[in-house]
Amino acid sequence: MSDRTLPHLALSAHAHNREGLHRTDDAWLAERWADPSTRVLVLAGARLELVDGAPRWLSPDEAPDGERILLGDRDGVTRFAVLVDPEDAPEGEWVGLRGAFAHLMGHHDEAPWLFHAVGLAEWRRVTRHCPRCGGVLEPRRGGHELRCTSCGRPQFPRTDPAVIMAVVDDETGEVLLGRQASWPENRYSTLAGFLEPGESFEDAVRREVLEEVGVEVGRVDYFGNQPWPLPASVMIGFVAHATSREIHVDGSEIAHARWFSREDFGRATESGEIAVPQGVSISSSLIQDWYGAPVESSGW
Incomplete structure (x- = not known):
């Protein structure tokens, strides 16, 4: 491979700290959610909202009710995703990840956040029941695990x-x-x-x-x-x-x-x-x- 900077490499150059050790720390999660500097990306199903061609990040106070997913931290700013039912999404320009690619070409630092959030949203969208017993799944670990309420089997995001x-x-x-x-x-x-x-x-x-x-x-x-x-x-x-x-x-x-x-x-x-x-x-x-x-x- 040549030494030139290639597009797909640029998208991976700004990885965030996923704060895996804090996913079960309810007090830490509540503290970060209460911080006004925290940013939140709302996903309707697996679609995100664009404003003037860019993904819309909200403060926690502006975010709607929904399933919270911890994305992580970069430069002292914590970010979450909130999953809402597409039918409950407000009016706006909601697009799949491909619809945000034009923006990502000029804002490579946002790509890891969007890939992380959309990947988890897609997983939640298609993982509705326990594959072992068909039971109800309950989100845990900051949205990175689902546990069956009937048999206790954990489910993790697949790649x-x-x-x-x-x-x-x-x-x-x-x-x-x-x-x-x-x-x-x-x-x-x-x-x-x-x-x-x-x-x-x-x-x-x-x-x-x-x-x-x-x-x-x-x-x-x-x-x-x-x-x-x-x-x-x-x-x-x-x-x-x-x-x-x-x-x-x-x-x-x-x-x-x-x-x-x-x-x-x-x-x-x-x-x-x-x-x-x-x-x-x-x-x-x-x-x-x-x-x-x-x-x-x-x-x-």
Whole structure:
């Protein structure tokens, strides 16, 4: 990976102290909630409110009633999220996390807060009953644990690891990009897929590339990672070194794939022949790192 600052890395450069040791300290939680400097992000389901394109942070006095989640502290300021039913949300511009990406490009320090809050909100939205007995779940530990009121089984937020990779041909310097069947004709990106049980990240890269495009991969180099709570993933990025070139798309996940030289890629993106990820995604970073320069593209 080059020394250039890449978008997905910038989003992880301002991590907050999650105050895990204080999640069961009711007196500390009450003290921080009572502090007027504390900031609160309200989430309706897993959607947040934007004001002039930026996430709206409130004081505790302004926040509505709802389930409180401790996010943590940075620079002496504690932050919480409050979860409310979407039907109880006031009038406003409520968007999913993708709707805030344009703001995050200029305010990287907010990304860890939003990823943390939205990830927990998504978890709470889909985790309604105990998977063992179907009992009622009660939030604990500052919103980071659910415990069944019937059998006592605890539930914790889950994160599904996914691999994402730039497949490269070391002899030609080309990169392999694919288009999902559901995408517009000109949209291309790196390949990706979820880790399966008992599988290493490197083996997942090799399996996914072979399954999706029929290309064999040898060496797999780690690139970086990115939280991706859409709804509950972390993207583990790799550069996959191809040992074959013939493409056979699976036809279900990938409708078309092709090799690009840097010259062909630059011409295709500048002309609008293809559009590739832009902004904060690790896919964009993988492509930029291979290309060696910012990518001029209509983006998506």
